[in-house]
Amino acid sequence: MLRAGFAALAYLMIPVMVFTGPVSALAAVEAIDQSPGYKPEEDTDEGGLWMMVEDAERATKRSPLLVKDEALNTYVRTLTCRLAGPHCGSIRVYVLDIPHFNAAMYPNGMMHVWTGLLVRAENEAQLAFVLGHEIGHYLERHSLERFRKAKNTSNFLAFFSLIAAGAGVGIAADLATLIALGALFSYSRDQEREADARGFDSLVQHSLDPRAGAAIWSNLIEEDDAAPRKRRSPFFSTHPSPKERFETLTARADEIASFAGETVLGTQRHREAILPHRLAWLLGELKRAAYDEHLVLAERLLQTEPRSGELLFFKGEIYRKRNEEGDLEAARAIYERAILQPDVPVEAHRSLGLTALKLKNNALARRSFETYLERRPDADDRQMIEFYLQQL
Amino acid sequence: MDTVLRKLACFVCLGFLLAACTTTSTKTAEQANISWSSGLNKRIVLIEPDITLGSLTAGGAFDPRADWTRAAEQLIDQETAILLKEKNIDFAKADNLQNPRSIQVAKLHSAVGRSILLHLYGAGGQLPNKGKALDWSLGPGANTIRTDYNADYGLFLFVQDSYTTAGRAFMMVGAAILGANLQGGTQIAFTSLVDLKTGDIVWFNRLVSTAGDLRTPDPAKKVVRNLYEELPL
Known part of the structure; x- marks a missing residue:
């Protein structure tokens, strides 16, 4: 270390x-x-x-x-x-x-x-x-x-x-x-x-x-x-x-x-190596519940990839889990941007549904949960989501 | 010797600085029915013994020594094999478990063994609902070790032994002059016998000693005898 x-x-x-x-x-x-x-x-x-x-x-x-x-x-x-x-x-x-x-x-x-x-x-x-x-x-x-x-x-x-x-x-x-x-x-x-x-x-x-x-x-x-x-x-x-x-x-x-000559950063090679794991690691960060720090990390990563679905999803998760004044609204807005990106994780729909549920926006909750189940028919929380749908 | 007497004897020897003293305290599970698979030779497997020898520095820190540890490991293996042979039991050693399930069992034992030490032996550590009986188990998952090593029983062993350095001895004498009692090298060991069919810990022994140099054959033999003397096999 x-x-x-x-x-x-x-x-x-x-x-x-x-x-x-x-x-x-x-x-x-x-x-x-x-x-x-x-x-x-x-x-x-x-x-x-x-x-x-x-x-x-x-x-x-x-x-x-x-x-x-x-x-x-x-x-x-x-x-x-x-x-x-x-x-x-x-x-x-x-x-x-x-x-x-x-x-x-x-x-x-x-x-x-x-x-x-x-x-x-x-x-x-x-x-x-x-x-x-x-x-x-x-x-x-x-x-x-x-x-x-x-x-x-x-x-x-x-x-x-x-x-x-x-x-x-x-x-x-x-x-x-x-x-x-x-x-x-x-x-x-x-x-x-x-x-x-x-x-x-x-x-x-x-x-x-x-x-x-x-x-x-x-x-x-x-x-x-x-x-x-x-x-x-x-x-x-x-x-x-x-x-x-x-x-x-x-x-x-x-x-x-002045005399360093040609140097490299190796950004591409690093990205390729970590990208398959990045989302899982970022979600792992959330277990620390250090939301203010996570936000800094999310913002920094988003600077280079502002349209990354997984990064937007990560940012939405931070707000949703922090759940302070106005956070759910913020989370909803970010998820709605996230789901427009081609690389968005399917879970973003579920998170949007859960957020909408709390915001009492039943139409949005329904739409999001249905999309989630459609794209992940074998989801292991299927019964839970179906239960939510019944309650709406 | 009667354990009360033994404790008393140990208490007395605490008063003497470098006086040697050994206590063991065994516990046996009530429903420990020792039974061996028929057709098999009686066989015990020693599972990843955790032995560390080192010196106690003047400051009181434990300084691990690789050569002493290796010597002790060899002597303990040797003496354990001899002791078990007298009881007509074969002895195998699982030094580096490969089966992931067996590894989990060994990890579980390190937690359970520590809990027994704390809750059954530790002053004030008793669990209100657990009582004083040795009724701990690793569960039937232990069976993987049984199959892999063809043994009915598993033996776990932990030994930590420290020896007084010249610096520490000097400190101890100094402290004694001032009327304080500074601890010298101490041997702490515990061992448990596990029925690999059920995972139940059928027997447990703890040893605390200020004597018995594990680096040399005769004292090491004595330590092994003290540890396993009351093994219910």
Whole structure:
């Protein structure tokens, strides 16, 4: 993640992290870059860390959140491989269906890429920046530094860690755990800066648009600004402020602008890879019920595709589910635009019907429900919709 | 030994810093009728044991060690096989389940086992309507493991063992001078025996110990004996 990935160490680390105060001395990790195929000795603390993470990797392979689609995996894997160069063989990518912006690199080479990142990256260059950033954490072995720091600063916690470890049978790699842990762990200010620099360098090295790093940051800042104060993204709990990181990346892109040569964004390739999944991922976002943030995302996506039926449907769903003053009216108007687009999901008719029902517009409700059943005769909620029709 | 006495003994040894002490506490389901399929050799499968050894740092954090863990895994396997052989039971190990249904059963057990630990053993964790009986089950879904491994019973095992580092020992002595009791390395383990036909957990044992080095053969043997001594097979 642009924070640490440590789900594996959940049970050992939660108590440590909760009570850890500020620290002065950071145990430095000697070697800067680990060599390709590196594996630590078993009798070291790093060997122990790897062992725990290997357990987490086994759990990841079995996780119901794992996205197995071959084409999508190939896309993310190929890009990762390009960026990782000689380290390609040491990195294993797992795409997880989690509606938050995140990627995480574990010390043993396991990489988690969350679908919330894929749906927010606008092009290959933006995705490459985040992946490059993560590979940077990996190559500089930042998680080992974090691990050592946590260990050396966890006073009086033997009790807690043992209880937690005792209770934490196996690894619950579920969504809540992953998110909670992501929030608990953050790399240091300097580590994030180093990783950002790595991400930027990988854009330059591969002739990808050097402004992509700043761009994805600014999109995220915009989305996060819409969140109520208490529910800001765990992503933003990392130390260097997003604004500072955005400015640094912009300045670096400016510096090299004159001699950057031809660069690419890879918008088309990215779109092709994610489009078959995009609607499902967007609807998955709604489970977070962070409607103000979803709206920012929907608006941003609609800027490039104002006539996309699925994006309009997504936007309508946000209003319908938020259901504040005037939202149902807004939803109705958006659905009515959506159903005119050729790529509209059939469910838009059902949503329009449900909205019309609440607005007591029976004629519209009837028309919409009938269209829905006509286009999806084997709908599994057919009986429910027929019941509504009878009530009208 | 009488469990009350045992508890008392353990309480006494808490007063001594590095004093060694082991308690086990077994529970057996009331309707645990052990029955083996006829025609089959008696066979038990150890399902993805979760064993982690590490050291306790001066600060009190658990520092996992891969080499110790591997050594302990081997010794526990070896001793368990010997112990079961004495009871005329074959022993298989399912280290990496492939059948998705079996994986679900193993995941379910990690939740159920933890619940038993919390609600049957944990102080104050008792469920008002559940009582003190061991009447937990994973359901007949466990049958997939039975068929895949040709075993009537499954054994789950969790072990977390920590050893005191020099730094921690130093802290403990320091704390003792100040009149405080800082905990040293501790072994926590639990194991459950599951009837793979019904999924019922027929027997459960929890072990807490400050002695018994799992990295060396003799103490490891003792730990395995303590764990499985009262196995109702």
